[in-house]
Amino acid sequence: MAQSGNHSVANPAGHDEHEGHHDLEALRMMGFWIFLITDCILFGTLFATYVVLHNNTAGGPTGAELFEMPGVIAETFILLTSSFTSGLAVLSMNRGDRKGLIGWLIVTALLGASFITLEITEFVKLVHEGAAISTSGSWSAFYTLVGTHGLHVSVGLVWMISIMLQLGRHGITSVTRRKVNIISLYWHFLDVVWIFVFTIVYMMGVM
Amino acid sequence: MLDNIKDFASDFFVTGDPLIYGADVAIVLTMIAVVTALTYFKKWKWLWQDWITSVDHKKIGIMYVIASLLMLFRGGMDALLMRTQLAVPNMEFLSPEHYNAIFTTHGVIMILFMAMPLMFGLFNLVIPLQIGARDVAYPFLNSLSFWLFFFGAMLFNVSFVIGGSPDAGWLSYPPLSELSHSPGVGQDFYIWGIQISGIGSLMTGINFIVTILKMRAPGMKLMKMPMFTWSVLSSCLTIILAFPILTVTLALLFIDRYLGAHFFTLDSGGNPMMYINLIWMWGHPEVYIVVLPAFGIFSEIAATFSKKRLFGYKSMVFALMSISLFSFFTWAHHFFTMGSGADVNAFFAITTMLIAIPTGVKVFNWLFTMFRGKLSFPTPMMWMLGFIPCFVVGGMTGVLLSVAPADFQFHNSYFLIAHFHQVLIGGVAFGYFAGLYYWWPKVFGFKLNEKIGKWAFWLWNIGFYVCFMPQYFLGLMGMTRRVSSYGWDKGWYELNLTSTIGGFLMGIGFLFQVWQILHSIKFMEKDTTGDPWGGRTLEWSIPSPAPMYNFATVPRVSEKDAWWEEKQRIAQGLAPTPKPQLEPIHMPKNSGIPFIMSACFFVAGFGFVFDWLWMAIPGLVGVAACMLYHSFNYNTDYYIPVDEIKRTEAAAGRAV
Numbered sequence: 043m044a045q046s047g048n049h050s051v052a053n054p055a056g057h058d059e060h061e062g063h064h065d066l067e068a069l070r071m072m073g074f075w076i077f078l079i080t081d082c083i084l085f086g087t088l089f090a091t092y093v094v095l096h097n098n099t100a101g102g103p104t105g106a107e108l109f110e111m112p113g114v115i116a117e118t119f120i121l122l123t124s125s126f127t128s129g130l131a132v133l134s135m136n137r138g139d140r141k142g143l144i145g146w147l148i149v150t151a152l153l154g155a156s157f158i159t160l161e162i163t164e165f166v167k168l169v170h171e172g173a174a175i176s177t178s179g180s181w182s183a184f185y186t187l188v189g190t191h192g193l194h195v196s197v198g199l200v201w202m203i204s205i206m207l208q209l210g211r212h213g214i215t216s217v218t219r220r221k222v223n224i225i226s227l228y229w230h231f232l233d234v235v236w237i238f239v240f241t242i243v244y245m246m247g248v249m
Numbered sequence: 250m251l252d253n254i255k256d257f258a259s260d261f262f263v264t265g266d267p268l269i270y271g272a273d274v275a276i277v278l279t280m281i282a283v284v285t286a287l288t289y290f291k292k293w294k295w296l297w298q299d300w301i302t303s304v305d306h307k308k309i310g311i312m313y314v315i316a317s318l319l320m321l322f323r324g325g326m327d328a329l330l331m332r333t334q335l336a337v338p339n340m341e342f343l344s345p346e347h348y349n350a351i352f353t354t355h356g357v358i359m360i361l362f363m364a365m366p367l368m369f370g371l372f373n374l375v376i377p378l379q380i381g382a383r384d385v386a387y388p389f390l391n392s393l394s395f396w397l398f399f400f401g402a403m404l405f406n407v408s409f410v411i412g413g414s415p416d417a418g419w420l421s422y423p424p425l426s427e428l429s430h431s432p433g434v435g436q437d438f439y440i441w442g443i444q445i446s447g448i449g450s451l452m453t454g455i456n457f458i459v460t461i462l463k464m465r466a467p468g469m470k471l472m473k474m475p476m477f478t479w480s481v482l483s484s485c486l487t488i489i490l491a492f493p494i495l496t497v498t499l500a501l502l503f504i505d506r507y508l509g510a511h512f513f514t515l516d517s518g519g520n521p522m523m524y525i526n527l528i529w530m531w532g533h534p535e536v537y538i539v540v541l542p543a544f545g546i547f548s549e550i551a552a553t554f555s556k557k558r559l560f561g562y563k564s565m566v567f568a569l570m571s572i573s574l575f576s577f578f579t580w581a582h583h584f585f586t587m588g589s590g591a592d593v594n595a596f597f598a599i600t601t602m603l604i605a606i607p608t609g610v611k612v613f614n615w616l617f618t619m620f621r622g623k624l625s626f627p628t629p630m631m632w633m634l635g636f637i638p639c640f641v642v643g644g645m646t647g648v649l650l651s652v653a654p655a656d657f658q659f660h661n662s663y664f665l666i667a668h669f670h671q672v673l674i675g676g677v678a679f680g681y682f683a684g685l686y687y688w689w690p691k692v693f694g695f696k697l698n699e700k701i702g703k704w705a706f707w708l709w710n711i712g713f714y715v716c717f718m719p720q721y722f723l724g725l726m727g728m729t730r731r732v733s734s735y736g737w738d739k740g741w742y743e744l745n746l747t748s749t750i751g752g753f754l755m756g757i758g759f760l761f762q763v764w765q766i767l768h769s770i771k772f773m774e775k776d777t778t779g780d781p782w783g784g785r786t787l788e789w790s791i792p793s794p795a796p797m798y799n800f801a802t803v804p805r806v807s808e809k810d811a812w813w814e815e816k817q818r819i820a821q822g823l824a825p826t827p828k829p830q831l832e833p834i835h836m837p838k839n840s841g842i843p844f845i846m847s848a849c850f851f852v853a854g855f856g857f858v859f860d861w862l863w864m865a866i867p868g869l870v871g872v873a874a875c876m877l878y879h880s881f882n883y884n885t886d887y888y889i890p891v892d893e894i895k896r897t898e899a900a901a902g903r904a905v
Contacts, residue, residue: 068463069386069387069459069463069464070387072463073386073455073456073459076455076459077455079489079490080451080455080489080492080493081493083489083490083493083494084493084496084497087493087494087497087498087527087530088497091497091501091512091523094520094523095512095518095519095520095523098511098517098518098519098520099518100516100517100518102517175504175508175509175510176508176509176510176511176517177511177517178511178517178518179510179511179512179514179517179518179520180518182504182510182511182512182519183512185510186500186501186504186512200873200877204877204880204881207881208880208881212883217883221880
């Protein structure tokens with residue numbers, strides 16, 4: 043059955059994948075990979091900015107003084123676990139288990155939400171300790187880099203919820219399958235970015 | 250109350266300059282005229298259904314071209330205003346502040362809102378036809394890209410009459426562009442206008458990479474692609490690697506201005522040179538992004554009008570791809586004077602010189618393509634011939650600039666201005682004009698008047714040299730860029746006046762092009778063959794203008810220049826390649842979401858410019874709502890039945 047594209051119209055020719063009718067879901071998957079390349083460059087630029095500016099504290103507080111590693115390590119493990127559960131969601135989908143799929147997506151989203159909550163708590167605390175985005179070039183770079191990652195995770199959460207609703211409505215079709223694959227890819231990508239944030243910003247910051 | 254409104258209006262609208270009041274009146278009159286015409290001729294529905302919501306790459310391409318020609322007019326007016334101010338010493342035509350605003354908007358508009366959209370227009374008009382595809386990979390995203398560009402450009406242009414134009418140069422170097430030195434809203438218009446259209450450019454890059462890699466006709470291997478397609482691929486690869494850097498750089502500048510951060514400020518640990526490095530990491534690849542497709546266009550034209558296969562196909566591909574790679578390793582040559590030391594400067598000087606090698610390879614390939622060909626010289630070929638000497642000279646002055654020690658003398662002088670105008674006008678503008686003339690019959694189904702076209706060509710070409718050759722000498726005589734006035738004692742008068750005359754010659758050339766289009770619409774000479782130039786590639790195998798599904802049956806390709814080879818076979822009396830049976834064609838449905846979502850972006854951008862969160866937040870919510878609406882919409886395509894294809898093909902005089 044042709045399920046090419048975001049559509050549910052039956053193909054009147056009654057057969058799949060004929061000449062000139064490209065597999066739209068595969069096309070979209072490839073486009074997302076290329077989007078991830080652009081996102082890599084985006085984070086790369088932010089990392090470069092952080093590396094250049096992180097010593098410019100202008101006499102203000104430094105990361106080494108203010109970072110509290112236990113919270114950051116908790117965030118890290120929560121996000122790593124959520125990456126694992128998003129993988130479990132895809133495995134459930136491949137078995138055709140819609141309930142398992144939506145269940146694991148819910149777990150992933152909850153873990154993502156607790157990551158964001160911890161991050162916001164950390165930011166609020168840092169601001170109270172006198173390290174705001176306007177304090178120095180170093181903190182500007184810190185908030186922008188870590189905040190951009192957090193913004194990505196938050197967008198991913200809204201996106202994941204919308205996909206769960208679509209799964210509830212349409213079940214596992216070629217369209218929703220592609221969407222789940224893409225959000226899971228995105229989630230793993232954010233996990234990888236976080237590993238770099240953890241290493242370059244936090245670990246190298248306190249060492 | 251009334252006083253409050255008055256205060257607000259005098260801040261909100263740009264006041265005080267008679268030129269601006271004239272523009273205000275012109276804008277209001279034009280808008281009234283457009284609205285009246287659309288209402289009188291009952292065209293609103295047509296505009297919405299056939300154009301604004303269209304996801305057809307051919308229509309999107311036409312909209313890009315129209316918008317970019319309007320922007321060419323505005324950027325050109327800016328240029329002529331500047332040249333008028335500089336025509337004689339101590340001129341009091343533009344105030345220095347106004348002059349600053351005009352050179353800023355001239356640069357931004359010409360690169361980002363003229364060259365880029367004209368390039369995307371040509372991508373859209375040509376690429377799917379050239380590779381035997383029915384549309385781009387993501388038609389919806391394509392429409393969104395166009396409308397993001399459109400609303401970004403509108404946001405930037407509106408600064409002219411509302412709030413005040415940006416005036417910190419086309420790349421807005423900090424600290425001048427920081428809140429401390431540019432407290433007005435002009436700089437925020439700059440950031441948001443470019444940011445919004447930049448997102449569109451990035452998506453176009455992704456779209457065309459996937460289109461070219463995945464949607465070619467069966468049998469068209471990578472090394473059998475037309476050269477224009479190769480050039481678009483190399484340009485798009487450069488886009489996806491360069492544009493994210495621009496997005497970040499402008500975002501950081503905005504965070505500085507809006508949240509008081511210290512990325513590029515002079516105090517609290519900011520580093521303005523960081524911005525200059527970042528913006529050129531995008532900016533230098535950007536000039537290759539716009540020139541690479543021009544190289545592709547010239548390759549097509551050289552082969553077609555020499556009736557020969559392109560010379561050195563493989564070396565051409567290699568040259569294109571190596572330029573898009575090297576373009577990322579030359580950025581520091583824009584500021585050898587930064588003081589990064591001899592080693593760094595030597596590295597960037599050498600990488601810059603290296604780029605001359607593949608470029609030289611290309612020039613020789615074009616020359617050898619023409620060598621012993623059956624040459625003919627219609628307008629596209631004229632632009633090609635005008636381009637070669639112009640670009641060679643421009644390229645060689647570029648090599649002079651790349652010599653780091655010498656650059657300390659050339660830096661920011663009129664020598665530099667002359668150089669980059671020579672490669673951008675002689676390379677990019679001539680290239681896109683050539684492309685427009687070449688593909689015009691395919692797009693619109695009628696030919697452009699050759700005679701007026703040749704007048705336009707000569708006016709542009711002579712005007713170009715009259716305008717920019719004197720500027721090399723002015724630069725060597727010490728005239729720096731961005732000066733709004735100079736004294737009689739400098740000895741720059743004669744050369745500047747000459748340059749101004751050249752500028753106006755190009756302006757007249759543009760008027761000739763407008764006349765050419767209007768004249769050709771009136772005395773329409775229809776292209777009934779679909780192949781008016783004796784073309785070589787697949788776009789010439791279908792009727793002009795192309796039917797909405799492009800190809801009734803998807804062509805099969807077995808060699809380079811597929812359509813030329815097919816014509817040769819038929820001329821030899823061999824049977825044409827048999828066509829497969831017609832089948833229903835799968836097409837995407839039109840959508841109003843791209844327009845609405847981009848309008849929401851405009852609202853959000855406008856809100857951020859004036860720091861009106863009550864406006865910015867609903868704008869962003871609108872953007873998110875549009876995305877979700879589209880994600881939940883599963884009814885986005887349909888099929889064209891075989892009967893309809895038969896009717897369309899018969900109407901175009903094609904047997905099926």
